Amino acid sequence: MATAADFAKLNRAQKFACRHRNRCKVCGRARGYYRKFELCRICLRLYALRGDIPGVLKASW
Template sequence: MASARSFAKLYGTPKFQVRHRNRCKVCGRPRGYYRKFELCRVCLRKYALAGDIPGVTKSSW
């Protein structure tokens, strides 16, 4: 888990706007980001399986 200091560094405004990168609100991961949930794929799966995200269920066919 990232510390509060590293989160502040990650979410600081960049010198140039085009350098902005969407990051997970939980762990700060920059890749595999789902904009709708503001989470990375790892955290999305963890919270969805725990039932913390309403309306999201595991797919079964």
């Protein structure tokens, strides 16, 4: 799990604009990122199952 220092480091301005990396707003994860929700796949699933994201439902057929 990320520490407070890690989150502070992520919020600093980057030296180079081309090095920007999309990161999850909750945990800071860089991989498995969903741009529409600004969350990683793990946090997206957690919030969707809890019902915190309106309009997102678990698929069943």
